[in-house]
Amino acid sequence: MTERGPVVHVVDDDNSVRTGVVRLLKAAGYEARGYSSAGEFLLNRSEENGPGCVVLDVRMPGPSGLELQDALARLEVPLPIVFLTGHGDIPMSVRAMKAGAIDFLTKPVSREALLGAVKNALARGAATRAARALAQTLRTRYETLTPREREVFAGVVAGKLNKEIAYELGTAERTIKAHRAQVMEKMQVASVAELVHVAEQLREGSAHS
Amino acid sequence: MADARSPDIETVPTDLSLRAGTGKARGYARLALAILLICAGYYVTGVVALSLRLEPGGISTIWLPHGILLAALILTPLRYWWLVLAALLPVHLLLTARFQGAVPLEIMLIQFGGNAAQSLLGAIAVRRLIGTPPRLDVFRNMIVFVVLGVILPALVVSVAVAGLFEISGWVDEFGLAWHRRTLTGICGALLLAPFIIGVAAGGAGAIRGLPLRRLLEYAGITIGVIALELPAGNVIWDLASQQALLFAPLPLLLWTAVRFGPTGLTPQLLIVALAALTATKVGHGPFLAETTAESVLSVQAFLLSIAVPKLLLAALVADRDRSARALDERLNFERLVSGVSASLINPPQDKLDEEVGEALGKVVDAMKLDRCSVFQYLPMQHGCRITHSAESAESPPLRREMAEAELPWMLRQLRAGRTLVLNDVDRDLPAEATAERRYAADYRSRSWLTVPVSVGNELVNAVSFHSIKRREWTPDLVARLQLLAEIFVSSLTSKQAKEALHASEERYREVVESQTELVCRYLPDTTLTFVNNAYCRFFGRRREELIGRKFLELIPEAAHPAVLGQVDSLVREPRVHTYDHEVMRADGTIGWQQWVDSAIVGADGRVTELQGIGRDITDRKRAEEATQRLAHASRLAVMGELTASIAHEINQPLNAILNNADAAELLLETGSGRLDEVQRILADIRRDDLRASEVIRRIRALLRNRPLDRQPVDLNDVAASMLQLVGNDASKRGIRVETELEPGLPAVLGDGVHLQQVLLNLVLNGMDAMTDVPEPRRRLSVRVAREGGGVEIAVSDWGNGVDPSRMPMLFDSFFTTKEDGMGLGLSIARSIVEAHGGRIWAENRAEGGATFRFSVPIEPA
Structure with missing residues (x-):
């Protein structure tokens, strides 16, 4: 997978608003693309996992901004969302923020506010992407472990002694030691503390998915 | 006679004849009665005449029946003469047989035939020359009667009769027989016939009609005559048998002749004759001569010498009297006519x-x-x-x-x-x-x-x-x-x-004055020439105060130019024209009048005067203003509801403008901006600016408080611009709005803003009606279409419909089903639609939801 620059997706049914926003983002050096509806955005999203963010109008004919937000979450599209609204109302903004929106901007929106929000979103997006990438690596490594090694891994991470693990698994302490070394190698960690941290990351990643 | 003089007069004949149409039975009864009377008269006078003969068995001295026969024939129409004669023949025979003894039948027949012929001749002459009714109180008629009716027939017929007598051996001396017969006939006729004819012609009424005074006068004279004659018969003639006394009754007879005419005179002459005969018969008086024949002749000569002149005199006097009376009458009549004419020629109408x-x-x-x-x-x-x-x-x-x-x-x-x-x-x-x-x-x-x-x-x-x-x-x-x-x-x-x-x-x-409408006429410079009562009442002034003044004085100065303009346009282009203007009312307040004015064009084609029919429309104007204010308030309220939507409508372009401006600034700052890109940005900024100001203009138009201003309006435009305004609100509420416009709609005459308000009201109501229905069902349809003579806008919602019990009150003021509603929206909508001459109504649809419609008439071409 090749890493590309971030793309700002602008979804607004109003031509003028969309053009203006896209134009501003481009002038600020972003790659920006406009979509006139949520449907158009979903159909034309070429790089599913490319970096970027979405600038989304809350009220649109057809699926509204909030509905698009739900759909992206279901699809595990890791694009942060900046909402634009002509008439910000509190219940709607609360709902949007709870669902993970980065910002909720009221039109007319100033350059600073928009660019700041987009920058913020992109940063958040990048961080998320990095975390995800790491979790993916760890999982891949974890998948190279044999079942016995995964049992030993769980025991080590739980802070058990080799003797205890050997007893629980019904094998010799020396065998456990060998497995333990094998695990440390496969997971590319140097210390038990590191292994515990990896285990935590893996747990978080599985909780996320 | 009368017919010849005035052909249009229907004259009714007045003789004794039977007239067609009186009834046959009645006619015959009258005829029979007349003939009976004639016979009776003939017989009675015959008896008298024969009793007073001076020589018994001889011819009578005065043959009175001749008078009866002559009068009867003169008064009876020709066609009944044979009847009269046939009836009298037996009477005559009876008379002669009884009083003359042995007279051979042929003699009797000759006698009667002679009498009849004599009467026939006389009657024919009289009827011919005098006519009917035979008036003898005319001098000419009297001469005709005496000469041609009496004397001449007697002379002529007597020749024949005397001749026949002599041939038959009844008399020895022709001359004696001739003059005897002639004179006795003449006397009989003159002493009886004028009276009968006079009475018959004048009718009984002629006598009844006389005043009592005149009757007494006549009675007095008659008594005087009798008084002089009766004793004369026995005493006076005997005592002083002098010729002088012959003339004793003459003054009285003269009096009668002058005062009572031939009709009155004849009976008195008869009295004198009877007295003279009686006296002579009993052997008294001046007429006794050596021989009876001489005595007879003497009596007859005396009577004729009195009767003929007196009768003629009476007729002459009557003639004169009548002429004088006629002249008098004519004079009176002319006086009457001129008096009547004068009083009627030109009297005041009420008189x-x-x-x-x-x-x-x-x-x-x-x-x-x-x-x-x-x-x-x-x-x-x-x-x-x-x-x-x-x-x-x-x-x-x-x-x-x-x-x-x-x-x-x-x-x-x-x-x-x-x-x-x-x-x-x-x-x-x-x-x-x-x-x-x-x-x-x-x-x-x-x-x-x-x-x-x-x-x-x-x-x-x-x-x-x-x-x-x-x-x-x-x-x-x-x-x-x-x-x-x-x-x-x-x-x-x-x-x-x-x-x-x-x-x-x-x-x-009355029509003009009873009007509650104001009526006036005025000159082109607005000087009033006529005002009716209503006009005076309205301004609280008397007619005299108004006529001759300019009605412009009754109008607030601010309105002068407009009113003068209307009048001028009427003068330039005469027609019937309606306009409203303000006026100063009697109580000093400003009111409104509506005038329907028309120009009156003179013979030269120029407008000489104008006529106006006006109404006080102050109340209507005030109601209109109130409705307008209310409508305005309602619009403000609606706008309040729409604030969010409106903010969005304005924010969109503002947002775009801001973004564009920022972008341009960024491009210029970084120096990476290409000129054409900046130009595109500026063009977009201008477009968005216009878009924002258009929204603001539309809102201001809706919010401005102003009177109805009717212009040709395309309801498609009204609907489209309205829906743009509420589109955002609809999507916020999750309502799908469907619009169906009909291209090429004819324009209606109306006020676009007011009509938009009506539509806005219906649309907002429709959206409100769907708050409780699940979102997928929320649909609002707006359909604009031509229906009949108007354009109809239908707004349908998919809500729960209108409670049927509330349907009738839907458009009433202060009726509402909303918790926070005032109940004015639909009532204002209705007053606006009705002010446009249209109507508004609502109905529930079978499949659910309600449709509100209103229609506005198409602008007349």
Whole structure:
């Protein structure tokens, strides 16, 4: 997978608003693309996992901004969302923020506010992407472990002694030691503390998915 | 005679004849009675004449029956003469047989034949030369009667009779027989016939009609004559048998001749004759001569010498009297006519009826009538009305209205243009005129004359003259009364015409004055020339205060230019024109009037005057203003509801502008901006700016408080721009809005803003109605289409519909189903639609939801 620059997706049914926003983002050096509806955005999203963010109008004919937000979450599209609204109302903004929106901007929106929000979103997006990438690596490594090694891994991470693990698994302490070394190698960690941290990351990643 | 003089007069013959139409039985009864009377008279006078013969068995001295026979033939129509003669023959035979003893039949026949021939000749001459009725109180007629009716036939016939007597050996001496017979016939005729004829011609009424004073006078003279004659027969002639005393009664006879005419004179002459005969017969008096024959001749000569001159004198005096009377009458009549004409020529209209009444009264007095009345014929009402009438004290008052059925025969005659001349209603009305007979009896009309007055061929009026007593309407009199009738009617006709004109003016005036509408006329410079009561009332001024002043003074100065402009445009282009303007009312406040003005164009084609019909529309104007204010308030409220939506509408372009401006700035800062890119940005900024200002303009138009301003409006535009305004609100509420416009709609005449408000109201109501329905069902459809003579907008929602029990009140003020509603929206919508001449209504649809519709008429081409 090749890493590309971030793309700002602008979804607004109003031509003028969309053009203006896209134009501003481009002038600020972003790659920006406009979509006139949520449907158009979903159909034309070429790089599913490319970096970027979405600038989304809350009220649109057809699926509204909030509905698009739900759909992206279901699809595990890791694009942060900046909402634009002509008439910000509190219940709607609360709902949007709870669902993970980065910002909720009221039109007319100033350059600073928009660019700041987009920058913020992109940063958040990048961080998320990095975390995800790491979790993916760890999982891949974890998948190279044999079942016995995964049992030993769980025991080590739980802070058990080799003797205890050997007893629980019904094998010799020396065998456990060998497995333990094998695990440390496969997971590319140097210390038990590191292994515990990896285990935590893996747990978080599985909780996320 | 009369017919020749005035052909339009229906004259009714007045002789003793039987007239067609009187009824056959009645006619025969009358004839029989007449013949019976003639026979009786013949017999009685015959007895008297024969009793007073001076020589018994000889010829009578005065053959009175000849007078009866002559009078009878003169008075009887030719066709009944044979009947009279046939009836008298046996009477004559009886008479001779009883009193003359042994007279051979042929002698008797010769006698009667002679008498008959003599009477026939006389009667023919009289009827020919005098006519009927034979009036002997005319000098010429009396000469004809005496010479041709009496003397000449006697002379001629006696020659034949005396000759026959001699041939038959009845007399020895022709000369004696001839002069005896001649004289006895002449005397008999002169001493009896004038009286009978006079009475018959004048009728019994002629005697009854005499005043008591005159009757007493006549009785006195007659007694005087008798007093002088009776003793004369026995004493005076005996005591002083002097010729001088012959003339004792002459002054009295002269008196009678002068005062009472031939009719009055004859009986007295008869008395003198009978007295002379009686005296001579008993052997007294101046007429006793050596021989009887001489005595007879002496008596006869005496009587003739008195009778002939006296009769002629009486006729002459009567003639003169009549001429004098006629002259007098004519003079009186002319005085009457000129008096009546003068009073009727040009009396004040309100006095005319009175004048006509008085003039009719004068006619009644002067013509000695009992009633004189003017009828108006009313063909449409099948009857007539008496418009004016004057009556004598004896005449019963008339009813004013009469139906055609009460006088059918009379009206038929009048319609045919015939004057009705009825000397004696009993005799002269035809049998068919039963209704008229009853009418005459009811109103005691004995004589009756009615003159029709027609215009063209149409009977218009009639003038009726009545008398309680029998009266002869002589042609002269008829002509005069016709003249009077014309005078009356012509004065009344002009009055009727004036009245009709006046009535029509009055009607017009009443119509104008009873109007609650203000009516005025004014000159092009607004000077008032006429105002009606309503106008005066409105301004609280008197008519005199208004006429001659300019109505502009009654209008607030600010409105002057507009009003003058309207008047000018009317003067330039005459037509009927409606306009409103403010006025200063009587109480000093400002009111409104609406005027429908029209220009009155003179003969030269220029506008000389203008007429206005106005109404006070202050209340309407105020109501309109109130509605307008209310509508405005309601619009403000609606706008409040729409604030979010409106903010969005404005924010969108503002947002775009801001972004574009920022982008341009960024591009310029970084120096990476290409010129064409910046140009595109600026173009977009301009477009978005215009878009924002358009939204603001639209909102301002909706929010501005202003009166209805009707212009041609395309309802498609109204709907489209309205939906743009609410589109955002609809999507916020999750409502799908469907619009169906009809291309090429004709324009309606209306105020776009007001109509937009109506639509806005319906759309917002429709959206409100769907708050409780699940989102997928929320649909609102707006359909604009041509329906009949108007354009209809239908707004359908998919809510729960309108509670049917509330349907009737839906458009009432302060009726609402919303918790926070005022209940004004739909009522204002209705007043706006109705102000456009349209209507608004609602209905529930079977599949659920309600449809509200309103329609506005298409602008008349």
